Amino acid sequence: MSLAPDITEQIARARSDLRMGVPVVLTGPQPALVMATETLVPQRLVDLMGLGGQPVLAITARRAETLKARVYDGDLARVELPADATPAWVQSLSDPADDLRSPMKGPLSCARGGSVRAHRVALQLAKDARLLPAALVLEMAGAEDLARDRGLTCLPLDSVEGKLLERSPLNPVVHARLPMEVSEAGRLHIFRPEDGGEEHYAIEIGRPDRAAPVLARLHSACFTGDLMGSLKCDCGPQLRAALAQMGEAGQGVLLYLNQEGRGIGLANKMRAYSLQDQGFDTVEANHRLGFEDDERDFRLGADILRSMGFGAVRLLTNNPRKVAMMKESGIKVAERVPLKVGLNRHNAGYLDTKARKSGHLL
Numbered sequence: 001m002s003l004a005p006d007i008t009e010q011i012a013r014a015r016s017d018l019r020m021g022v023p024v025v026l027t028g029p030q031p032a033l034v035m036a037t038e039t040l041v042p043q044r045l046v047d048l049m050g051l052g053g054q055p056v057l058a059i060t061a062r063r064a065e066t067l068k069a070r071v072y073d074g075d076l077a078r079v080e081l082p083a084d085a086t087p088a089w090v091q092s093l094s095d096p097a098d099d100l101r102s103p104m105k106g107p108l109s110c111a112r113g114g115s116v117r118a119h120r121v122a123l124q125l126a127k128d129a130r131l132l133p134a135a136l137v138l139e140m141a142g143a144e145d146l147a148r149d150r151g152l153t154c155l156p157l158d159s160v161e162g163k164l165l166e167r168s169p170l171n172p173v174v175h176a177r178l179p180m181e182v183s184e185a186g187r188l189h190i191f192r193p194e195d196g197g198e199e200h201y202a203i204e205i206g207r208p209d210r211a212a213p214v215l216a217r218l219h220s221a222c223f224t225g226d227l228m229g230s231l232k233c234d235c236g237p238q239l240r241a242a243l244a245q246m247g248e249a250g251q252g253v254l255l256y257l258n259q260e261g262r263g264i265g266l267a268n269k270m271r272a273y274s275l276q277d278q279g280f281d282t283v284e285a286n287h288r289l290g291f292e293d294d295e296r297d298f299r300l301g302a303d304i305l306r307s308m309g310f311g312a313v314r315l316l317t318n319n320p321r322k323v324a325m326m327k328e329s330g331i332k333v334a335e336r337v338p339l340k341v342g343l344n345r346h347n348a349g350y351l352d353t354k355a356r357k358s359g360h361l362l
Contacts, residue, residue, distance in 0.1 A: 007159045008168070012196035014153045015129040023048075024125070028157035031143035032118040035136040036126050037094040042087050048138060051146075055081045055138040056111055057093055058119040063134065063290030067093060067105050072112035076119055080109045081136070094134035096288040097271065100278055117157055124164050128197075130265030133290040168195035170303050178203070182247030191304055198258035202304050203243070206251035213312040213334035215252040217242040218301040218322050220259045223266055232273065233350060237342030242316045245337075253310065255301045262286070263295030281353040293358055298322050302329030318360045 005013065014024040021039035026032045035044060037057065048055055056078040059069070064077035071077045079093060092098060093105055122135035140146070147154045175189040182205070189202040208214040219242065225235030239254075246252025261269025268289060275285035283293050298321070305313065312332035315323060316339045323333050340362060343351060354360040 007156070007163050008195050010153065010155055011125070011128075011160060011163060014125060014155055015196075017153050018125060018135075019129045019131065022152070024153045024155060025143045025147040026118045026121060026157045026160070027144055027147075027154050028117075030115055030118060030139050030157075031141065032122075032137050032139045033143050033146065033152075034118070034122040034125070036129065036131050037090050037134040037136060038126075038131040040087050040090060040136065045085070045087050045090065045136075048136060049081070049083070049085070051138060051140060053138055053140050054111070055136055056119070057081060057090060058116075058122055058135045058137050059093065060123060060133050060290040062287045062292065063094075063096075064110075066096060066099065066288045067108065069106070069108045070110040070112075072110060073116045073119075076116060076123060078111040078116065078119060078137075080111055090136065094132050094290075095271070096275060099288065117161060121155075121157060121160055121164065127264075127291075127295070128164070130267065132268065132271075167297065167299055167303070168193040168197060170194075170200065170300065170307065172307060173199070175204075180243070180247075182243045183250070185250075189304075189308070191307070200258055200300060200304065201256040202308060203254040203256065204308070205243075205246040205249075205253070208251040208253060208310070210309040210311075213314045213332070214305075214310050215246055215249055215316065215337070216301075216305065216310070216313040217252075217254045217316040217339070218257060218298055218326075219254055220257050220262065220296055223260060224269075231344050231346035232276075233347055234342030238339050241339060241341045245316065253305070253308070255304055257296070257298075257300055259296040259300075262293070263297070264289070264291050276350075281357075282350055283353055283357045294321070298325040299329045302326055302331045305331055318362055320359055320361065 017024050018036040023033050023035045059077055061071045061075050064071045069077045119137050122137050123133050126135050127133050170191040170193050173190040173192045178186040178188040180186040185206045187204040191200045219239055222235035224230035225233045226239050260266045272285035312334050314335040314337055315333050316337045326333050355362040
């Protein structure tokens with residue numbers, strides 16, 4: 001029946017539930033109850049422990065490396081919860097905020113063998129919800145009955161695994177004229193993903209020729225840099241310099257992608273900033289949180305460019321990964337245009353790390 005939510009809508013519902021601390025159930029040969037650790041409340045942990053079985057804390061291999069936890073499953077580890085586990089203990093393993101004050105978390109017993117499909121999906125759902133990448137997972141035979149009795153969202157594991165790997169289609173919503181300081185011939189286009197995620201924007205300057213490479217920039221949202229003038233990064237100066245170049249050229253497209261903090265969200269970016277204040281560089285901070293160096297998907301930019309009729313770009317970027325992802329997505333990169341602005345004493349170390357560890361051409 002069309003009134004029932006499809007798998008995409010069920011996943012969106014599950015993301016929302018996890019953000020609010022509500023468990024979700026993954027169904028299939030090995031059904032499991034899943035909770036996000038960031039939004040865990042004491043009573044729900046008590047209830048989870050009372051269900052029997054062996055609940056585990058699923059964490060990424062990056063976070064496990066910091067905790068010195070044994071990784072038997074490639075990209076993740078399953079830390080077995082002791083019978084006296086508390087929310088504080090669970091969250092101390094999930095959140096690196098007190099790692100330096102309390103570096104010894106173990107000894108930790110990690111599960112090995114068996115399927116980790118549910119655990120991998122749980123971690124991806126937490127990431128997609130912009131939460132810390134850590135989840136409590138309890139495999140249990142009666143999970144579906146529990147979901148029905150408690151009104152919990154159920155996701156069929158076979159369906160959700162494939163869907164989480166897909167990129168949600170972006171649909172144009174509206175566009176309108178937007179005179180700006182850099183050019184009065186501006187137009188703002190709004191694109192909305194079908195999976196209920198954040199919208200993305202395209203700022204078009206002038207009327208670029210669709211048959212020629214367009215001057216373009218893929219710019220990831222940066223609340224602190226773009227809006228607040230933060231000196232910890234070079235995002236704000238890059239945004240303004242790119243728009244200024246397009247204004248001078250009389251044409252261009254700036255894609256403003258809502259992938260804050262290299263795709264981990266603003267709250268997690270602030271956690272990374274806090275870790276940087278403790279002496280870790282930007283890459284080390286991401287790893288301690290359990291994320292990769294960069295979680296963004298620049299293919300979104302290629303999708304938007306194609307939908308606007310562009311097939312080739314002169315790309316304003318210092319990041320070779322953006323160039324590679326454009327090419328892999330079928331957008332020709334006729335030229336990489338350097339964008340070296342914004343260096344100051346507060347971000348010199350950050351930019352050096354981007355060059356040394358992330359390959360940025362600075």
